[in-house]
Amino acid sequence: MITRRGRTAGGALAGTVAALALAAAPAHADDATPYALPPLVAAGAAHDRDLAAEVAYWTTDRIARIGFNDDSGNENGQGADAYAPAGGWDTLSAPWSSGGLISRTAGKLLVHFHNTGNASDTLSTSCSANVVTSANQSVITAAGHCFRVDSNVGLTGTYEADNAVFIPGFNGASLARYVPGSTPGTTAPGPAVAPYGVWGVTRAWVTYDWHVHSNWTLGSDVGMAVVAKPGESRPIGQVVGAQNIAFGVSGNPKELYQFGYPTDNVRNWYWGKNNDGTNASYGVPASQRRGFDGRTMMYAHNSTTIDDAQLGNMGHDMASAMSPGSSGGPWLTGFDPATGTGTQIAVTSRFTNPTGDAPWYPWVAPSWQVGPWSAGQGFGVQSKAVYDLAQAATP
Numbered sequence: 586m587i588t589r590r591g592r593t594a595g596g597a598l599a600g601t602v603a604a605l606a607l608a609a610a611p612a613h614a615d616d617a618t619p620y621a622l623p624p625l626v627a628a629g630a631a632h633d634r635d636l637a638a639e640v641a642y643w644t645t646d647r648i649a650r651i652g653f654n655d656d657s658g659n660e661n662g663q664g665a666d667a668y669a670p671a672g673g674w675d676t677l678s679a680p681w682s683s684g685g686l687i688s689r690t691a692g693k694l695l696v697h698f699h700n701t702g703n704a705s706d707t708l709s710t711s712c713s714a715n716v717v718t719s720a721n722q723s724v725i726t727a728a729g730h731c732f733r734v735d736s737n738v739g740l741t742g743t744y745e746a747d748n749a750v751f752i753p754g755f756n757g758a759s760l761a762r763y764v765p766g767s768t769p770g771t772t773a774p775g776p777a778v779a780p781y782g783v784w785g786v787t788r789a790w791v792t793y794d795w796h797v798h799s800n801w802t803l804g805s806d807v808g809m810a811v812v813a814k815p816g817e818s819r820p821i822g823q824v825v826g827a828q829n830i831a832f833g834v835s836g837n838p839k840e841l842y843q844f845g846y847p848t849d850n851v852r853n854w855y856w857g858k859n860n861d862g863t864n865a866s867y868g869v870p871a872s873q874r875r876g877f878d879g880r881t882m883m884y885a886h887n888s889t890t891i892d893d894a895q896l897g898n899m900g901h902d903m904a905s906a907m908s909p910g911s912s913g914g915p916w917l918t919g920f921d922p923a924t925g926t927g928t929q930i931a932v933t934s935r936f937t938n939p940t941g942d943a944p945w946y947p948w949v950a951p952s953w954q955v956g957p958w959s960a961g962q963g964f965g966v967q968s969k970a971v972y973d974l975a976q977a978a979t980p
Contacts, residue, residue, distance in 0.1 A: 619971040620796030622745050626787040637815040639785040643750045646770040650763035651695050652711045653879045656850045672872030677906035681884045685925020689825035690716040691844045692753035694727055698744040713845035713914030714751050717830040719976035722822030725751055727913030728932050729795030729808040749786035751812050752779045753825045757880030781825050784812035787980050792967040806934040806962040809971045813980040829928040832964045842886045845914025845933055848879030853908035854956030879910050901931045901961035916961040931961035
């Protein structure tokens, strides 16, 4: 559920190819070594300077351009504002307004990628992420595709994150849209937009499976990172708190809460339009159609089904009206709305259907809004290996 800005990815693998790849996939150990991206901010004498430069890149103009929708299709963050369903917000999605811990630990993840074979070929994306308990109090969770994507998801080449920031508690209500043709500007987001500051991603990892099979049939779509804030001596966990995390959680049914910043409507099952603006309700009643703009943290909560054999480890499937931009956002069990606390067991990965067997390559179809459910990538053995590396790292 990646939202791309800048260079738009194209192309896809056919379903037969995916099936052949599945049959031919090499065996590997469940605890295979995670893939470590090259450091986004390297250790050493230049660390503080480079961290400050990473964060400074994300001006209010760039945040608006990358972090807001592009419903108009012009790749300039000039889409429409969000709108509520005529029948009112529901368990499929609603703005989170109850505060609590989740309003501090969850946030917006903004990522700049480069093509590893051509550094001048870049793209940027908007995801969601969450702070979890860890030994170094510096770990955030996200989807693997928020940090690394390649030809397995329809791109030409391999793209890896080289600049990323996490904004816990992001609030885009007062952030003006980017003006097409203008320069990016130099204004940094203030506390109205980033109440707990902007944190630079210094290191990031993805699961072994996502590195080897970066698609939603074979890959375990989990990534984690460590973050630091220029001029802040405290780790992020001491500033905003952290949600508990657990691995290998299964069992049906399970009531889960999904959080994130849905942004892109052209792949929003509940939007009611095609790219050309014509109606495409997909059977969604008019009272349930809605639009997102990336400004606001949304949540969904419903009973989930779990297929332990799907998506590597524990594919959690839930009726949900979230959209791209919510990728990487946390799925929590045992969630208490009064305190905003729970235990994270998955991240938002992709769209699916009520049976959980939707293809990972939906863009081969003219209308690729596979839905109307979301799939959460559960945390299994490989995710635990990623977590152990991340919590042992020095941000």
